[in-house]
Amino acid sequence: MRNHPEDDTRRTAGLLSIGAFARRTRLSAKALRLYDRQGLLPPAYVDGATGYRYYLPAQVERARTVVLLRRLGMPLADIAAVLRLDGERAAAALDGYWADVEERHAARRTLVGYLRGRLSGRSTAMSGTFEVRTVEVPETAVIGETRHLVSDELPAWIGDSLGRLEEAAEDCGGITGPPFVIYHSDVTEESDGPAEACVPVADLDAARAWVAARGRARGLTARMEPAYRMAYVRITKAQVVYPQILAAFDAVEEWITQEGLTPAGPCREVYFAEWDGAGPEDEVCDVAFPVR
Known part of the structure; x- marks a missing residue:
């Protein structure tokens, strides 16, 4: 049975119709319906017979916050998560989102520079973008984890695998050097490597025992990495x-050819800085090739 008109009037007293709310918040009725479905701005009352939506005046401020967050390009799911938090935690979530945006922007800026060099025919190595250096790396005991994966899967796997290996290193005499990733074959959108994450440890026997206790099904290894001369460039987090990291690999390979050297093993990335605490322009990684 339909409510009596007087009941509807009492229920909507002090509320804003969707049209009035749209004008106050500069949001279209279509956007308000979308935000209702997303749980961002549910109306305070919906007329069961007509479907008309009504909003509390207090919801205007929340709606304006949604508008401003959308202008930052924040996805609706992230906006919903921010709005569920209290003041300080919401501000911290916004800071985290914006740090990610700046990191992505820095990465795109680096990619533009790389593509500009490729399209213009200029050499990335000769343009001064990268300085190639060499260093002698001593024989090192390592524990490793090998995985076949494509480029989109690589960042998450590197963080997870190195975290697992660093934790395991506590049972292998401790960590003795920066972790690194060896690319035994190309890792791209189409090629799945494999890649091997490695952590240097002090006790090779303990590392072998650790691997034996867990079996080799997960691609775990413990071995002595031989000494080698490393040609490398140092790059920033961005x-x-x-694919902009490919410019660094190109620069090292070009330098190796110019110097009359020969690659003596697969290329690798050596992570010498704390990743989470680094900004986009902070140096975090060496892109390297063993050479002879």
Whole structure:
């Protein structure tokens, strides 16, 4: 049975119709319906017979916050998560989102520079973008984890695998050097490597025992990495992002050819800085090739 008109009047007293609310918030009725479905701005009352939506005046401020967050390009799911938090935690979530935006922007800026060099025919190595250096790396005991995966899967796997290996290193005499990732074959959108995450440890026997206790099904290894001469360039956090990191690999390979050297093993990335605490322009990684 339909409510009596007087009941509807009492229920909507002090509320804003969707049209009035749209004017106050500069949101279209279509946007308000979308935000209702997303749980961002549910109306205070919906007429069961007509479907008309009504809003509390207090919801205007929330709606304006949604508008401003959308202008930042924040996805609706992230906006919903921010709005569920209290003041300080919401501000911290916004800071985290914006740090990610700036990191992506820095990565795109680096990619534009790389593509400009490729399209113009200029050499990335000769343009001064990268300085190639060499260093002698001593024989090192390592524990490793090998995985076949494509480029989109690589960043998450590197963080997870190195975290697992660093935790395991506590049972292998401790960590003795920066972690690194070896690319035994190309990792791209179409090629799945494999890649091997490695952590240097002090006790090779303990590392072998650790691997034996867990079996080799997960691609776990413990071995002695031989000494080698490493040619490398140092890159920033923004430059690590695929595909612009390819410019660093190109620069080292070009330098190796110019110097009359020969690659003596697969290319690798050596992570010498704390990733989470680094900004987009902070140096975090060496892109390297063993050479002879």
